[in-house]
Amino acid sequence: MDSNFIPKLVNGYQSPNMAEAHAAVAFQFTVTPDGIDLNVNHEVLKAIFDSGKRSWGDKFRRFQNHMVTTTYPASPASWLAVLVAIVACILAKMDPSLGVIDFIKDHFLPVSLLGEMVTASLSVLIFVTLLWLFIIYMLRYTLKMILSYRGFMYETHGKVSWQTKLWLISLRVFCARHPKLYSYQASLPNLPLPKLKETMERYLRSVKGFLSPEDYGEMERLAEEFQSSIGDRLQRYLQLKWLWSTNYVSDWWEEYVYLRGRSPIMVNSNYYGMDGIAIKPTCFQAARAANVTVALLQFREEIDHEVVKPIMVQKAVPLCSQQYERAFNTTRIPGLETDRLIHHATSNHIVVMSKGRYYKLIIQSNGSLIKPCELEKQYQEILDDPEEHHAERRLAALTAGDRIPWAAARQRFFMDGVNKTSLAAIETAAFVVVLDEEVHEYDIEPLREFLKNQEIPSWVKGDPFAQKDQGDGKLDKYAASLLHGNCYNRWFDKCFNLVVFKNGHIGLNAEHSLADAPIYSHTFEDAVVEDMLHMGYTPEGHTNGESTRVLKAPQRLQWEIPSELEDIIETSYQVAQKLVDDVQIHVRVHNKFGKGAMKKCRISPDGFIQLAMQLAYYRDANRFCLTYESSMTRLYREGRTETVRSCSVESCDFVRTMEDPDSTKEEKLAKFNLAAVKHVQSYRDAMCGKGVDRHIFCLYVVSKYLNLDSPFLKKVLSEPWRLSTSQTPPSQTGKVNVNKNPECLSAGGGFGPVADDGYGVSYIIAGENLIFFHISCKNKTGNTNAIRFGDNIEQALADILALFDKDN
Numbered sequence: 129m130d131s132n133f134i135p136k137l138v139n140g141y142q143s144p145n146m147a148e149a150h151a152a153v154a155f156q157f158t159v160t161p162d163g164i165d166l167n168v169n170h171e172v173l174k175a176i177f178d179s180g181k182r183s184w185g186d187k188f189r190r191f192q193n194h195m196v197t198t199t200y201p202a203s204p205a206s207w208l209a210v211l212v213a214i215v216a217c218i219l220a221k222m223d224p225s226l227g228v229i230d231f232i233k234d235h236f237l238p239v240s241l242l243g244e245m246v247t248a249s250l251s252v253l254i255f256v257t258l259l260w261l262f263i264i265y266m267l268r269y270t271l272k273m274i275l276s277y278r279g280f281m282y283e284t285h286g287k288v289s290w291q292t293k294l295w296l297i298s299l300r301v302f303c304a305r306h307p308k309l310y311s312y313q314a315s316l317p318n319l320p321l322p323k324l325k326e327t328m329e330r331y332l333r334s335v336k337g338f339l340s341p342e343d344y345g346e347m348e349r350l351a352e353e354f355q356s357s358i359g360d361r362l363q364r365y366l367q368l369k370w371l372w373s374t375n376y377v378s379d380w381w382e383e384y385v386y387l388r389g390r391s392p393i394m395v396n397s398n399y400y401g402m403d404g405i406a407i408k409p410t411c412f413q414a415a416r417a418a419n420v421t422v423a424l425l426q427f428r429e430e431i432d433h434e435v436v437k438p439i440m441v442q443k444a445v446p447l448c449s450q451q452y453e454r455a456f457n458t459t460r461i462p463g464l465e466t467d468r469l470i471h472h473a474t475s476n477h478i479v480v481m482s483k484g485r486y487y488k489l490i491i492q493s494n495g496s497l498i499k500p501c502e503l504e505k506q507y508q509e510i511l512d513d514p515e516e517h518h519a520e521r522r523l524a525a526l527t528a529g530d531r532i533p534w535a536a537a538r539q540r541f542f543m544d545g546v547n548k549t550s551l552a553a554i555e556t557a558a559f560v561v562v563l564d565e566e567v568h569e570y571d572i573e574p575l576r577e578f579l580k581n582q583e584i585p586s587w588v589k590g591d592p593f594a595q596k597d598q599g600d601g602k603l604d605k606y607a608a609s610l611l612h613g614n615c616y617n618r619w620f621d622k623c624f625n626l627v628v629f630k631n632g633h634i635g636l637n638a639e640h641s642l643a644d645a646p647i648y649s650h651t652f653e654d655a656v657v658e659d660m661l662h663m664g665y666t667p668e669g670h671t672n673g674e675s676t677r678v679l680k681a682p683q684r685l686q687w688e689i690p691s692e693l694e695d696i697i698e699t700s701y702q703v704a705q706k707l708v709d710d711v712q713i714h715v716r717v718h719n720k721f722g723k724g725a726m727k728k729c730r731i732s733p734d735g736f737i738q739l740a741m742q743l744a745y746y747r748d749a750n751r752f753c754l755t756y757e758s759s760m761t762r763l764y765r766e767g768r769t770e771t772v773r774s775c776s777v778e779s780c781d782f783v784r785t786m787e788d789p790d791s792t793k794e795e796k797l798a799k800f801n802l803a804a805v806k807h808v809q810s811y812r813d814a815m816c817g818k819g820v821d822r823h824i825f826c827l828y829v830v831s832k833y834l835n836l837d838s839p840f841l842k843k844v845l846s847e848p849w850r851l852s853t854s855q856t857p858p859s860q861t862g863k864v865n866v867n868k869n870p871e872c873l874s875a876g877g878g879f880g881p882v883a884d885d886g887y888g889v890s891y892i893i894a895g896e897n898l899i900f901f902h903i904s905c906k907n908k909t910g911n912t913n914a915i916r917f918g919d920n921i922e923q924a925l926a927d928i929l930a931l932f933d934k935d936n
Contacts, residue, residue: 386641484517529700850886878902
């Protein structure tokens, strides 16, 4: 045997192939003249037993949760209550079934075979079960009707109609029991399908403000031609889909908008989230990675056990929780024509990327999660591994480049051998942890007021609030690293990458097709709060607790990278690098005022900010543009998003008035209030299924299936979104009082620009006096600049606030 093949046992390391071969054998036997010599490996048998026990426990738990969820708003125990009631009536010589029990006994059960007593008992049980199912169906249907009410969305602040009060009482009666994560799913109403005429009217009104009279007249002609020709036919097909499916938009949206895209998903699709604004609780990379990893895995368990509370609007109306199902253990698989999402019910490992190397790390021991202190040692072992990376250093660039080369390479080079095994480890992992070699930091100065009450971690030396350099782009570099890294140190196909920087700050890069930003915002917020407020660290900055178990060492994933594959990786890297070089990211910290001042003006904070961005864009580009604001439709089953067209007739009138030197302050304020009211109305309409863009998108998909061309649909869907915006919810967990612990607030996250000559803006209203704007654009047109646009946003916010009387 070649001496190089001998397992390395120096530092406790054993060759992965040899270790796996040994572990795979639970028992061995040898035939001798004296009989059979049986050698049993008790450790492996115990591992098999624990694995089986855990697997059956998971199946039982899922069955139990399924029963509780299916019967909500009743409960499985309610069957017993119905049985007791029916038996009591029978004993009282009453027939509550009105003859149905006797009918079941006489026509469906063999009396002669089972006997009178058994047949009578079975007929009662069958009737009780049928009655119980009918009651559950009626309760669910009634709850669905109650949840279909949307009048509460349009109530004036401070004024509640008697209809809404009655609705609230009914809702509280039906939702008295503590719901599980998916309890409301079957009772959520279906997304309504708007009438074709109403969508056409809304669309035309949405573009009237910024189109020239000639262009608007042309759009009116195309819309009328569409309605009078193929529009009604497409609408009828769409009505069939609406009747047949739980959501007429979501599956097509996922497939055609996300999975069929052949361009890189890095920057173009994936989005990022940032750490809490607090002074980081530790400077040790391994310790922070361990705490946050365990916190995320605990949240995954809460999702599996369905103990996460459903998100409620106004603490009364549940949102759809369907997207949480794939938040973990999910990977996007590249295809030549379309990608697909693969979700695994469970996973007992994560994959760690460090210095161009990949490691498989088991996260469970004896049926339970490993402790943060145990995981910190594992991470530190990875960081201290002296072995250099090999040709796999830029392997992840395949997930950052175009999809077709990656799909072809996967089919050719990753279908057998060590490449198949190692790729399967990544694709079946719960998520990917990136131990990044870079250092990123918040600038303390603009956050000084919000951090003044934070307890300074003991590891901090000196005064953390000492004056720091400003304008050096710290947050910009931080955000850019999370969005794209160096093009090969993120596995962009994974559900999410937890990025842990060398100095202990963290972030998230998430794949967009499987879940929208609020889902991972909730997930990440929960993990950060657990890490900072509950898990904690030692005074030196290490994780709490002591490790007493001997755990399996991290397994280095092996790869075979032939020269042809190296060329494909290099090509993907060049494509990704060219995209990154063209993207500019800027994070603006607005600390002059926040939602507190906006509410005193009696204006919706979202409306205030959206109108400020309309004014900012006009000053930046000297024109209006089609504006996308993401609104959720999760009031409906399997709902995701709808577009709020923020550039309206009213917003354009307001901007023109603001820029007119002859306009008075009163005129400007009147136009602003009118535009703000219109924006709030449009946002509510989008949430209630009365949007424009998802309906038109589905009509377009139907037209493609029928091979029908429509100049109107082509025109609408080819219009560029030069300003694409989204608001990140500031707090969803309810686990932290943001007024008491403002340092736990996140700076939010962002995404890449949608149009080559436009801006992508994500913002989070992080407190009464703090707003983060994540602004992205591309450099190649030369007409956009993220820092300049940030300046314009701040100036627009100040100019609007100046319209209001400071004393009021």
